[in-house]
Amino acid sequence: PSVPAPDMEGVTAALDSAMAEGAPGAMARFTGPSGVESRTVGVRDRTSGAPMDIHARFRIGSVSKTFSTVVLLQLVEEGRLELDAPVNRYLPGLLPDDRITVRHLLTHRSGLADYTDAMFADTVPGFEAVRNRVFSYQELVDLSLSEPRTTEPGVAYKYSNANFVVVGMLIEKLTGRPVSDAYERRIFKPLKLRGTSYVHPDTRIKGLHVRGYLHPDAAGDPLVDSTEQTVSWAQSAGAVISSPADLNTFTGALMRGRLLSPAMLEEMTTVTPTDATDTRFYGLGLRRYDLSCGTRVFGHTGTVQGFYTYAFSTRDGRRSLSAVANTSNHGAANTALGGTLEAAFCGKKPA
Numbered sequence: 354p355s356v357p358a359p360d361m362e363g364v365t366a367a368l369d370s371a372m373a374e375g376a377p378g379a380m381a382r383f384t385g386p387s388g389v390e391s392r393t394v395g396v397r398d399r400t401s402g403a404p405m406d407i408h409a410r411f412r413i414g415s416v417s418k419t420f421s422t423v424v425l426l427q428l429v430e431e432g433r434l435e436l437d438a439p440v441n442r443y444l445p446g447l448l449p450d451d452r453i454t455v456r457h458l459l460t461h462r463s464g465l466a467d468y469t470d471a472m473f474a475d476t477v478p479g480f481e482a483v484r485n486r487v488f489s490y491q492e493l494v495d496l497s498l499s500e501p502r503t504t505e506p507g508v509a510y511k512y513s514n515a516n517f518v519v520v521g522m523l524i525e526k527l528t529g530r531p532v533s534d535a536y537e538r539r540i541f542k543p544l545k546l547r548g549t550s551y552v553h554p555d556t557r558i559k560g561l562h563v564r565g566y567l568h569p570d571a572a573g574d575p576l577v578d579s580t581e582q583t584v585s586w587a588q589s590a591g592a593v594i595s596s597p598a599d600l601n602t603f604t605g606a607l608m609r610g611r612l613l614s615p616a617m618l619e620e621m622t623t624v625t626p627t628d629a630t631d632t633r634f635y636g637l638g639l640r641r642y643d644l645s646c647g648t649r650v651f652g653h654t655g656t657v658q659g660f661y662t663y664a665f666s667t668r669d670g671r672r673s674l675s676a677v678a679n680t681s682n683h684g685a686a687n688t689a690l691g692g693t694l695e696a697a698f699c700g701k702k703p704a
């Protein structure tokens with residue numbers, strides 16, 4: 354069946370509005386049946402004035418959670434662990450409740466508190482305190498367990514980075530290798546994602562890249578260049594670096610069944626609602642947004658200091674969009690950037 358052509362003027366308008374809301378720059382790349390369309394606005398570096406570049410790399414934040422989920426679900430397919438088994442079966446004694454299962458981690462229904470709320474309550478001091486720190490997975494889990502659980506296991510959706518820190522621990526325990534090896538062998542190499550890397554705890558973004566600018570909490574305070582950091586506070590929950598083309602390749606390949614069996618992909622895309630609205634859902638390490646034109650898109654969003662990311666694909670993998678703005682801690686810019694999804698996947702609004 355024919356699908357609407359992307360409304361690239363609408364995509365550009367959304368990027369422009371992200372800039373109007375304070376992003377130094379933004380860009381989007383659409384891959385579809387008629388080929389690739391890219392748009393860039395503003396700068397990738399405020400000091401040099403270098404323009405935003407569609408080939409530049411950036412920190413994808415929680416889109417990393419979908420990469421970690423693919424690795425873990427491949428391990429489930431290989432019989433190395435079971436989705437509905439207690440996490441403690443594979444990581445004895447880690448969690449204080451044997452009822453917390455692997456699936457609860459992937460669906461944000463474990464009840465493990467998100468330690469980043471306290472860590473970044475004061476945005477800039479919180480960031481400066483950790484930008485060069487290296488945490489062990491255990492330290493991050495301990496931070497989470499030092500706070501009360503947010504729900505009984507399985508009862509409610511409560512987003513938490515801690516869930517995907519434990520996913521990283523599971524991957525390293527079951528493979529006996531660092532999580533970076535699993536990303537490389539199972540995703541980056543097979544899909545030839547040459548612009549994608551996991552370099553934790555290195556603080557640099559190598560090669561052509563976008564510099565990120567963190568909005569301070571106090572209006573009027575200067576933007577903080579947050580480009581160099583370990584992202585050790587997130588790791589398997591948020592430390593992957595990628596590019597617009599690679600993200601479209603990843604989400605498209607995932608939805609086409611290149612990474613998981615049809616049955617497992619069906620499991621991954623089986624969602625529950627995340628909030629009061631009936632348009633946003635979460636599956637296994639995957640968001641589903643139901644757009645105004647009825648199209649359902651699957652992928653993830655990302656927020657890491659200085660970078661907002663959207664990376665989504667249609668269920669058939671034929672159309673993908675990635676979009677990034679090089680700012681964060683600024684909800685209006687994030688919402689504006691999200692406007693690229695409707696434009697790209699729903700096309701021009703009827704006059």
Ligand SMILES: C[C@@H](NC(=O)[C@@H](C)NC(=O)CCCC[C@H](NC(=O)C[NH3+])C(=O)[O-])C(=O)O
Nearest residue numbers: 414415473476591654655656657658681682
């Ligand atoms: C929500 C998003 N989650 C992620 O991408 C993960 C990796 N990021 C966070 O949890 C945000 C950490 C604070 C960022 C900071 N905010 C503050 O410091 C607020 N005081 C910032 O905006 O850069 C997702 O799943 O889409």
